[in-house]
Amino acid sequence: MFCHAVAELDACRITSGGLFLDTAHADEMRRFAGAYRALPAEKFETVSDRTDPVAVRTLVRDGHRFLYLVNRDYYPISVEVELTSEAGRATDLATGQKVELPAQWTMTLHPYELRSFSLSDQARIVGFQTQVPEEIASQLKPRRKRPWLQ
Numbered sequence: 001m002f003c004h005a006v007a008e009l010d011a012c013r014i015t016s017g018g019l020f021l022d023t024a025h026a027d028e029m030r031r032f033a034g035a036y037r038a039l040p041a042e043k044f045e046t047v048s049d050r051t052d053p054v055a056v057r058t059l060v061r062d063g064h065r066f067l068y069l070v071n072r073d074y075y076p077i078s079v080e081v082e083l084t085s086e087a088g089r090a091t092d093l094a095t096g097q098k099v100e101l102p103a104q105w106t107m108t109l110h111p112y113e114l115r116s117f118s119l120s121d122q123a124r125i126v127g128f129q130t131q132v133p134e135e136i137a138s139q140l141k142p143r144r145k146r147p148w149l150q
Contacts, residue, residue: 002032003112007055007072012041028112031094035116038093039066047125054079054109054130060121066093067125068116071109078131081105087123092116 005011014036022029044057044066053073059066067090071077087101093116101119109115132140 002029002036003070003072003114006036006068006114007051007070010044010046010055010057012043032112032114034094035068035114039068039116044068048127053077053132054128056081056125056128058125063121065119065121065123065125066116067119068114069107069109069128070114071112074111075133075136076108076110077133078106078108079128080131081107081128082126084124084126086120088120090117090119090123093118 001016002014005014040059040061042059042061044059047056047058051072053071054077055070055072056079057068067081069079069081081104083101083103083105085103087103087105090099090101091097092099099117101123107115
């Protein structure tokens with residue numbers, strides 16, 4: 001539900017509660033929270049015109065370009081982000097790890113994973129492509145022919 005809120009709504013605030021709290025996914029929640037809480041609580045600009053199966057958004061603030069990618073599905077997805085040549089390096093906001101940025105930056109997002117980064121404000125995100133694993137794509141293709149799923 002958190003990934004859906006971020007992917008669909010660019011949510012600046014997420015709450016959870018009720019009678020039953022999820023205690024089985026503490027590690028996943030911790031990783032998500034680390035990436036989410038490091039982002040500025042402001043609306044981001046969506047890269048491209050799609051947010052399914054991955055939403056990619058960016059924001060320039062305080063001399064940095066913030067970037068996040070969120071996988072809203074139950075399977076891993078390979079994402080290739082196309083950057084301008086002056087992209088340089090990025091910092092993973094959840095871990096502090098530095099990453100060199102090639103013009104074609106490829107990463108795999110795990111199921112329901114959010115990754116957030118800080119880049120130079122001079123870096124530009126040109127676009128992105130996603131690659132769904134073939135075994136998942138072959139399972140999903142027959143479903144799109146069903147009118148109630150379109």
